[in-house]
Amino acid sequence: MRHKHLEEKLEKLIEKYSTTGQDISSYLEGLLYSDYLSYWDYINLDTLLTLQAPKTDFPDENIFIIYHQITELYFKLIIEELKQISNNGKIIKDNGQDLGWNKKLSFSFLKERLERIIRYMKILINSFDIMIEGMTKQEFTKFRMSLLPGSGFQSAQFRIIEIYSTSFKNLSLNNKSTKTDKNIIENFYWSKGATEIDSGKKTYTLTQFQKKYSSQLISLTKKLKKKNLWEKFKEVQINNEEKKEIINLLKEYDLCVNVKWKLAHFKSAVKYLKASGIIKATGGTNWQKYLPPRFQKIIFFPQLWTKEEKKEWGISWLKKL
Template identity: 30%
Template sequence: MSDETRKGATKKDARELAAEAHTDFARAMSYGDYLQLDTLLAAQKPLSDQPDELLFIIIHQATELWMKLVLHELTQARALVVADDLQPAFKAMARVSRIQAQLIQSWDVLSTMTPSDYSSFRSALGQSSGFQSAQYRLIEFLLGNKQAQMIEPHRHLPELATRLDAALATPSLYDEVIRLLARRGFAIDPAALGRDVREPYAADASVRAAWLTVYRDPKAHWELYQLAEELVDLEDWFQQWRFRHVTTVQRVIGFKRGTGGTAGVAYLRKALDIVFFPELWDVRTEL
């Protein structure tokens, strides 16, 4: 663009600039077509006539959309770790951390819903609960919290159950990181490398020793050091999400049972004890 043309463009007001945009979409793909907004925006169907139910639906749907991207990025990160290609894996993991930060912020929107607002439509939810979020379980499985019984609420949906079964049987991101430590010359116990990946991960002394070596001399092991910190970020954000969930739940339903049938706050507080990457937290005490 010449300087003269540029000057001409800046002289136009906003209406004139907007008038230059395409307006005939009879035969061209529009924004709404590309994003399938007709499908997306028709998917909010409150079951009550209570105004706050729309917020409740949208916050869950938006979280599920972000979880879809988290799964996509973490699956890529795991494949990149398998391929010893760590730089792009870091990029994917850093993106997930930013998504997690965003999800934590969204509790602030939900906490504008008071106990009176929520109880006005809670009965409409029946037994449905975030406890039955398949994508949440897939993320947990990817990060190493393998709990086979969590697949049961999905048995009636064969496609989803098959996907969860496959995720349970696939090494987690952390399993692959431990294999990488072995490939990079660390003496990892064969029991840790050949563990039953269907089981939840349990801390291993040889893995802790490897991380200790990395943290004691970051310059000599820079990539693994960076990988460790990316993993700690993921777990840290995950824990903050759990924490904001339980505080929001307590604020809205107190100590009532959950619609999913658990003890509610007591169940969610127990989940704060889950640790994905135990040795990465253990080494901090030893440094």
């Protein structure tokens, strides 16, 4: 009985390897000699724990680095879900290979993905206190100087999340859609962030970011024109009850990214940068005018909010904080 079970497995393996012209017996021999997988190898633990390279000896700098790294990992998880939605549930490897385990763009698929994304965002929002309360201001103001002109503003994954979520128009200055590549990059709303408060000129932080990521962000914007989250929502075949549920999730996601995360983040900037003398030292950027959601008014799904809600964007939530 047990052998029969093994024979069936073996048949399947032989078939799997023979379709690519490979010989299963060499792989089986390899199994005889290979070591067992360990936890530390599987998750690359040793490498992971060497990825923190503080620029100063202030212990709190490690908190700052690790929290940014944690955030980027959650951003990566969010992008994984957004990618799946954009591909209608097809699982496509980075080399373009379609694995053939396709799910369908359906109500339950979309709902589950959105719930996962919101769960990740909530963790980020709720944990932002690590930045706001969890570091000593004295240490922060010292080590932050050693990190210039680097800024979380240069997080490309954050921009990728935005591009996957909505049409370019909703991320652009004055809600314009533009045709040329140069226009796209210069019209993203964030091209007016990280500018010098006095002259309005781009800071080195911004120009370096654009130099590294412009072409990637432009091609993603074009690729997702008809495949972003909003377009997928319009495409999915669902009944009215289901539609209501998805709309509520989309609204929750919109609030999470564009109000709650942004406000938690803004709070950290206020705590450390305002009146600490560091404002000038960070290159004197326009962050106080740029970061608050009520000024940015970035809304992924403006169609889902009332006129009044859009007018009040980021204001009532600010009062609650």
